[in-house]
Amino acid sequence: MNTTINDVAKAAGVSISTVSRVLSDNPRISEDTKKRVRKAIKELKYHPNAIARSLANKATKTIGLILNTEAQTLIRNPFFIQAMTGISQYAQENGYNVMFAYNKNEDEDLNIAIRYITSRSVDGIILFTSRANDKCIEYLTKEHFLFSVIGRPDKTEGVLWVDNDNFQATYQVTDFLISKGHKKISFIGGPIGHNVSRDRFEGYKRAISVHGYTIDENITFLNGDFSEEFGYECLQKLIETCEFGEKFPTAIVTSDDMQALGVLSAMRKANISNIAVTGFNNTPVATCGNEVFVSVDVNAEKLGFYAAKLLLDKIEGEEDAPTHYIIPTDLVESKPFI
Amino acid sequence: MNTTINDVAKAAGVSISTVSRVLSDNPRISEDTKKRVRKAIKELKYHPNAIARSLANKATKTIGLILNTEAQTLIRNPFFIQAMTGISQYAQENGYNVMFAYNKNEDEDLNIAIRYITSRSVDGIILFTSRANDKCIEYLTKEHFLFSVIGRPDKTEGVLWVDNDNFQATYQVTDFLISKGHKKISFIGGPIGHNVSRDRFEGYKRAISVHGYTIDENITFLNGDFSEEFGYECLQKLIETCEFGEKFPTAIVTSDDMQALGVLSAMRKANISNIAVTGFNNTPVATCGNEVFVSVDVNAEKLGFYAAKLLLDKIEGEEDAPTHYIIPTDLVESKPFI
DNA sequence: AGAATCTGTGAAAACGCTTGCATAATCTAT
DNA sequence: ATAGATTATGCAAGCGTTTTCACAGATTCT
Numbered sequence: 237m238n239t240t241i242n243d244v245a246k247a248a249g250v251s252i253s254t255v256s257r258v259l260s261d262n263p264r265i266s267e268d269t270k271k272r273v274r275k276a277i278k279e280l281k282y283h284p285n286a287i288a289r290s291l292a293n294k295a296t297k298t299i300g301l302i303l304n305t306e307a308q309t310l311i312r313n314p315f316f317i318q319a320m321t322g323i324s325q326y327a328q329e330n331g332y333n334v335m336f337a338y339n340k341n342e343d344e345d346l347n348i349a350i351r352y353i354t355s356r357s358v359d360g361i362i363l364f365t366s367r368a369n370d371k372c373i374e375y376l377t378k379e380h381f382l383f384s385v386i387g388r389p390d391k392t393e394g395v396l397w398v399d400n401d402n403f404q405a406t407y408q409v410t411d412f413l414i415s416k417g418h419k420k421i422s423f424i425g426g427p428i429g430h431n432v433s434r435d436r437f438e439g440y441k442r443a444i445s446v447h448g449y450t451i452d453e454n455i456t457f458l459n460g461d462f463s464e465e466f467g468y469e470c471l472q473k474l475i476e477t478c479e480f481g482e483k484f485p486t487a488i489v490t491s492d493d494m495q496a497l498g499v500l501s502a503m504r505k506a507n508i509s510n511i512a513v514t515g516f517n518n519t520p521v522a523t524c525g526n527e528v529f530v531s532v533d534v535n536a537e538k539l540g541f542y543a544a545k546l547l548l549d550k551i552e553g554e555e556d557a558p559t560h561y562i563i564p565t566d567l568v569e570s571k572p573f574i
Numbered sequence: 575m576n577t578t579i580n581d582v583a584k585a586a587g588v589s590i591s592t593v594s595r596v597l598s599d600n601p602r603i604s605e606d607t608k609k610r611v612r613k614a615i616k617e618l619k620y621h622p623n624a625i626a627r628s629l630a631n632k633a634t635k636t637i638g639l640i641l642n643t644e645a646q647t648l649i650r651n652p653f654f655i656q657a658m659t660g661i662s663q664y665a666q667e668n669g670y671n672v673m674f675a676y677n678k679n680e681d682e683d684l685n686i687a688i689r690y691i692t693s694r695s696v697d698g699i700i701l702f703t704s705r706a707n708d709k710c711i712e713y714l715t716k717e718h719f720l721f722s723v724i725g726r727p728d729k730t731e732g733v734l735w736v737d738n739d740n741f742q743a744t745y746q747v748t749d750f751l752i753s754k755g756h757k758k759i760s761f762i763g764g765p766i767g768h769n770v771s772r773d774r775f776e777g778y779k780r781a782i783s784v785h786g787y788t789i790d791e792n793i794t795f796l797n798g799d800f801s802e803e804f805g806y807e808c809l810q811k812l813i814e815t816c817e818f819g820e821k822f823p824t825a826i827v828t829s830d831d832m833q834a835l836g837v838l839s840a841m842r843k844a845n846i847s848n849i850a851v852t853g854f855n856n857t858p859v860a861t862c863g864n865e866v867f868v869s870v871d872v873n874a875e876k877l878g879f880y881a882a883k884l885l886l887d888k889i890e891g892e893e894d895a896p897t898h899y900i901i902p903t904d905l906v907e908s909k910p911f912i
Numbered sequence: 913a914g915a916a917t918c919t920g921t922g923a924a925a926a927c928g929c930t931t932g933c934a935t936a937a938t939c940t941a942t
Numbered sequence: 943a944t945a946g947a948t949t950a951t952g953c954a955a956g957c958g959t960t961t962t963c964a965c966a967g968a969t970t971c972t
Contacts (some may be wrong), residue, residue: 240958250921251922252922253922254920256959256960256961257961259959259960264921265919265920265921266919266920266921283692284693284958285693285694285957285958286693286695287957287958287959288927290625291625291626291629291926291957291958291959292927292959293927293959293960296625301674307656310652310655310656310659311652311656311858312652312858314652317648317655318645320674321645324675328686333675334673335673335674336672337662337671337672338662348666355621355623355624356576356625357625357671494858520835537645578927578929579929588951588952589951590952591951594930594931595930597930604950604951607950623928623929625929626929627930628929629929630956631957632957
C-alpha cells in the first residue's frame with residue numbers, strides 16, 4: 237500500500253497530529269521536530285492523500301467547468317480551449333484542480349452541474365455562457381453554490397462574471413474603419429438571445445451615429461449565427477439589394493471570424509476585393525485569405541484566467557474581492573500571410 | 575449542513591449499513607426495506623458524498639488528462655478539443671469525472687502527472703502525445719500507474735494506446751491523387767521526432783512506389799512543423815527549384831491542414847491555382863479557399879472516446895480487453911464553399 | 913514559592929462512506 | 943422438535959486526514 241501519515245509518524249517517532257501540523261507548517265511545532273518529520277517524509281516519499289484531506293477539510297480543491305456549446309462551435313472557435321488554458325493556469329497556481337464536462341445541450345448541462353454539486357465533487361463552478369436566462373445560473377444561485385460566469389449574464393446581481401466590453405470593441409473597430417475613410421459600413425450580428433450580440437450591435441451603432449452617419453437597415457444583419465454560412469448569405473443579400481456601386485458598403489463589421497470568413501468567401505466568388513472586413517476572435521483563419529483583415533482579439537485566455545480568479549478568491553473567502561472583470565480587447569491587424 | 579447517510583438511516587429507521595446497501599442495490603436487503611429507504615432518500619434529497627465514497631473505496635472515479643502541447647498548436651488544431659469531448663462523453667457514460675491540466679512544457683507536464691498520482695486524485699491518466707521517448711510514459715510505467723495514450727508511443731509494450739493508421743491514411747490520400755491522374759506529387763512532412771510524421775511519410779512513399787513512380791527528393795520536405803509557415807516555405811522552395819512547367823508537381827500531400835493553408839496562401843500569391851492540395855484534420859479552415867481541397871479526418875472524437883474506453887476498462891479490471899484501437903480515417907473532400 | 917502563562921505534543925473525535933463479521937429471525941430438512 | 947441453512951439487518955472497523963481539547967513541562971510573574 238501507499239505510505240500514509242501513520243508511517244511517517246512512526247518513522248519520526250511522533251504522533252500523526254504532529255505530522256499533520258508539520259505539513260501545514262504550524263508554528264506550534266518546534267523546529268527540531270519539524271526537521272525530523274520532514275526528513276521522514278522525504279525518506280518515505282510521503283504525499284498526503286488528497287481525498288482524505290478533502291473529506292476532513294470539507295473542500296475538494298477542485299473546480300468544475302461547464303461547457304454548454306454545440307460541438308461545431310467548440311471546434312471552430314478556439315475561444316473555448318484558450319479560455320480553458322487560462323483557467324487551468326490560474327487553478328494550478330493556486331493548488332486547484334479543474335474538472336471538465338462537455339455537453340451537447342442545456343439540460344444535460346444542468347445535470348452535470350447538479351451532479352457536481354450534490355456529490356460535493358467540486359468547490360465551485362465556472363460557466364461558459366452568455367445565453368439569456370441560463371438555467372444553470374438560476375439553479376446555482378438558488379442552491380447558493382459558488383460559481384463564476386464567462387460572458388456577462390442577464391442578471392449580474394450577486395453573480396461573478398468576466399467579459400469583454402463588447403460595446404467598446406465594436407465601437408473601436410467601427411471607429412477604426414471610419415478613420416480609414418470608410419463612410420458606408422455594414423454590420424453582421426450574432427444570435428439575438430446573447431448579450432454579446434446586442435452589445436456588439438450597440439457599439440457599432442454608436443460609432444456610426446457619433447460620426448454623424450445613420451444606420452442603414454439594408455446593410456444591417458441581425459440575429460444570425462456565428463457561422464460562415466450566415467456571413468456568406470449576408471454578402472449575397474448585399475449584392476442583391478445594393479447592386480454594385482455607390483450603395484455598396486466599403487467595409488463590413490462582423491461579429492465573428494467565421495462570419496467574416498463566409499463574407500470573404502462570397503467576395504472571392506463574386507470577384508469583389510476592395511472591401512474591408514473585420515471579425516472577432518483572432519482565429520488562425522483570419523490570415524487565410526490574402527486580404528488585409530482586422531480581428532478583435534477577445535483575449536480568451538485572460539477571460540478564463542480571471543473567471544478562475546473570481547471564483548477562487550470567493551471560495552477562499554477573500555473579503556471585498558471584485559465581482560467582475562472587464563477584459564480589454566485588442567484590434568489585431570493581420571497582414572496577408574507573407 | 576448537508577444531509578448524510580445518517581439522516582437517511584434515522585428517517586428510515588435503519589442502520590447506515592442498510593442505507594449503503596440500498597444504494598448499491600444489494601440483493602441481501604428486502605424489497606420492503608429498500609422501498610422505505612428509497613422513500614427517505616427522496617424526501618431528504620440525499621446524495622452520497624463522492625469524496626467520502628472515494629476514501630472508502632480507494633478509487634476516485636476520476637481520470638486525469640494531460641495535454642502537453644504548445645498553446646499555438648492547441649488553438650489552431652481542433653484535434654485536442656475534439657478528442658476531449660470524446661473522452662468526456664465516454665467518461666460520463668461510465669460515471670467518471672475528468673480532470674484536465676494544461677501545460678506548456680514537458681517538465682511541468684510530468685509534474686502534473688506526479689501530482690495527480692501521488693495525491694491519489696485520479697484513478698488513471700490519458701496522455702496526449704506522440705513524442706518519442708516521452709518522460710511521462712516512462713514515469714507512469716515505472717510507477718505502475720494506469721494510463722492510456724492518444725498517439726502510438728515508441729514502445730507499445732504494456733501500454734494502452736489509440737491511434738489512426740497514419741501509414742494507411744497518406745497511402746490512401748496519395749493513391750486517391752494518383753487515381754485522379756496526378757503523376758508528380760510532392761510531400762510535406764511533420765517533425766521527425768513524432769511517429770506520426772514517419773508513418774505519414776512511409777504511407778506516401780509506398781503509394782508512390784506501388785504505382786511505379788519514384789520519390790523525388792526535390793519535392794519532398796521532411797522534418798518541418800505542422801505550421802502555415804512551413805507550408806508556405808515549401809511551396810516557395812518548390813517554385814525556386816522546379817521553376818514552372820514539367821518539373822512542378824501537380825499535387826501536394828501535406829501532413830496538416832495548417833501546412834496546406836500555407837501552401838494555398840503561397841499559391842495564391844504566386845498566382846498558381848491548378849495544384850491539388852491535401853491536408854490532415856478536416857479543420858474548418860479547409861473550406862477557406864475556394865479551391866477543392868481534400869483533408870484526412872482523423873476522427874479525433876473517436877480517438878478520445880476509445881482512449882477513455884481503454885483506460886476505464888482497464889481500471890474496472892475488465893479481463894482481456896484490447897490494448898489498443900486503430901481508428902479509421904476518412905477522406906473528406908470539401909467543396910469550395912457554396 | 914506558587915500561580916499564571918506559554919510551548920510543544922498527543923489522544924481522540926470528526927469527516928461520510930463501505931464492508932467483513934456477527935447475530936437474530938425465519939425457513940428447510942430430518 | 944431440532945440442527946442447519948438462509949435471509950435480513952446491525953455493529954464496528956477502516957479509509958487518511960484535520961483539528962479541538964487536554965496536558966505535561968518549561969518559563970515568567972508576583
